Amino acid sequence: MADKKLVEAITARDADFAKWYTDVVVKAQLAAYSPVRGSMYVHPYGTALWENIRADLDARFKATGHENVMLPLFIPESLLQKEKDHVEGFAPEVAWVTHGGNEKLTERLCVRPTSETLFCDYYKSIIHSWRDLPKLYNQWANVVRWEKTTRPFLRTMEFFWQEGHTMHETAEDAWAETERMLNIYADFAEQSLAIPVVKGRKTDKEKFAGAVATYTIEAMMHDGQALQAGTSHYFGDGFARAFDITFAGRDNALQYPHQTSWGMSTRIIGGIIMTHGDDSGLVLPPAVAPIQVVVLPVAQHKEGVLAAAHALKERIGAFARVHIDDSENSAGWKFAQYEMKGVPLRVEYGPRDIEQGVCVVVRRDNREKTIVPLAELETRIPELLQAVHDGLYQKALTHREERTYSAQTLAEVAEIAETRTGFIKAMWCGDLACEMRLKEEAGVTSRCIPFAQERISDTCVCCGKPAEQMLYWGKAY
């Protein structure tokens, strides 16, 4: 059977992390390679995972007053060029539509790499008075960036994301929004994905093209590398000026609104894989797992087992996303398959269990078995799902703490970076030159200036001048 391929062994995680990663993507049936450069065929399982991520985030956005809109896929070249830094950042990596039907276009259209420019044009037409503010809009969309090298989910030419774009009456309101959305991303990562994150601000070198400031959440993957998991940008009124968006203020004077944007993408699926996965495959955080509980009937040929297992499945279905596998495949094959797919809980249920009024629940994260009396099913299964979440989060946090180092000199940074992969905390004077030098000499980039500052030393790790800021440095995806 074609499905048998699923349980062929995958590359060991510590032997070749990159190969292990793509093995998991393919064998857990998240996605397949397509003939379109850097684009994926996302299978039903990967799509369901993204739909759960989307529904969770969308509810958080709506609870904080945001509304969804849908803007065009194409951006006329002249519109893209209105904000100088922005076009310089994106023009080298966009796909250009030059022909429609059989005619050559008089103006090229780029396939949106992000939608600041379209939102500005849109906002210009609907913002007139301070009463129209704030505008808190978001869109779920596909975007295209012409990446040189691609990897499934982590870096694809086309990817799926949400992009929030908001306009505010004052700079203070816009700064507050920038921070609010970063906190929503951090809460989502920690509460729903069990991924601990460092919240901070990007250096000017690493910030978004056209932004005044970029906030980020940085997660550590199992191999010690960083993943930028979500960003929130404060634009000031730079785009508003470039697009001539004005509104009549409370004093009736015309002024420019203050802007933010923020995004999270299918890249986060790569983050889930690389944070929680193991040598048996994917491990999914329960909040977004397409299947939270799989019921596997034991000795299903015996009378009454299948009917009882289906009844159990129906009962669990009232409070969890549940699947039953009553196929002819062996128990061993099924165990391996649902471990590969990262299903948080496996329920084994056979003649002896039926007789005793219990089922056996096995956690994916640590393989711990629990005998659950059926009378307690409605409380114990949710508790065990929570336990999987907590276990995953704690394991990832411990891993990050064990791999977070401090350095006081460039030599120390270089020594750590050469022998280990992780986060390196070190002071920085704020000079671009020092940031560049750390990259050249130690091969690490600045991840962020964390909001939670520590004083590692009094001087810049690079130049030795007085330094007030502690940075996280590391290698990154």
Place this chain on the structure above:
Amino acid sequence: MADKKLVEAITARDADFAKWYTDVVVKAQLAAYSPVRGSMYVHPYGTALWENIRADLDARFKATGHENVMLPLFIPESLLQKEKDHVEGFAPEVAWVTHGGNEKLTERLCVRPTSETLFCDYYKSIIHSWRDLPKLYNQWANVVRWEKTTRPFLRTMEFFWQEGHTMHETAEDAWAETERMLNIYADFAEQSLAIPVVKGRKTDKEKFAGAVATYTIEAMMHDGQALQAGTSHYFGDGFARAFDITFAGRDNALQYPHQTSWGMSTRIIGGIIMTHGDDSGLVLPPAVAPIQVVVLPVAQHKEGVLAAAHALKERIGAFARVHIDDSENSAGWKFAQYEMKGVPLRVEYGPRDIEQGVCVVVRRDNREKTIVPLAELETRIPELLQAVHDGLYQKALTHREERTYSAQTLAEVAEIAETRTGFIKAMWCGDLACEMRLKEEAGVTSRCIPFAQERISDTCVCCGKPAEQMLYWGKAY
């Protein structure tokens, strides 16, 4: 205030239907024109409407065993060209990406106008045995067709839709799927959108490029023109042969699977507008209305009114999508605004109502007022929402029946088409020449060969030869 524009009068529906239509799109805040040729800015209200349509359809698809996937936006030219009829149908209306970043591509990529070719390539990689069948996949996506003339929702260059693509072991299974999905569209149109539809099959001239047969649901708009509201195609094994997709059958012999595809798009929003709208603006069917009930406090400056109105809103929120407008705008302005937005029920609630323990509920479709005792709120509001749905459906059905004519000769068809706009039922011999002639001489196209056949006469309305099939003819969007 900017919002005041909302209640400026719109063009009368019967004075200029086309202008009335775009007035409603803009003034009901569904969408705005964008600087991108044939593409819209879809406002929050229009987006919420589409999200409700999407959720309703998606639940119907999932209940019948379908799963969602995500396939690439771009199709390499060589892939598009694999099926001859298909490429001939679509090549003249696709947008071509020729450059990525700063490099010219060696092979052009088209922006998908539809995804049969990608699904075939995808299915080729995952279908090996009869055990892999059926594959029942769907995707929610944006597609692009380089239309010459465009109108918001009805015909846009980029539009949003779902496209189901399925593969089956036998032709019978695929035919059954084609019909099943058409019935799902018809049920959705009638049960959720209150739009009565004619189910039928397209003539060969009107069928989808590459299909063996196209099933359609045809709705009649208020001006008597037809709107093709959803289609379901049977492909046989034509694409499978072109893409060399084979599977090992139950007898182990290699064979080709049988394919279907089916789609419904944002065009249906145009159908909702043109079926139910009136001179006061949009009228939304309750099942998909972003706001089902709007609460308008009366004399809200009086003590206790606002608090009571908010309490009422919370109570209604438990079973309906509700909004309260406690702005400073006048009652008249608010009435006009929520009529423009097509909110099915308006609840007026003031000091006298509070005293008497009632509220006044006004239906959008016929302005009927009902005094509802608060004690009966939980039963009466859902009943009234159902009454709006039933009223809309019945009105549309009566309208269609009044505008459906029968003709026995070409002269009759021409006379009807010249003086009235509607559906014309007439017999057809099956000849393309006759179909073409009706278009040339009477200006009508074949809408469908309805499943519910009637015998209007014994001979073809055009050539006079014996005819067994009754067709619906009409003008169409």
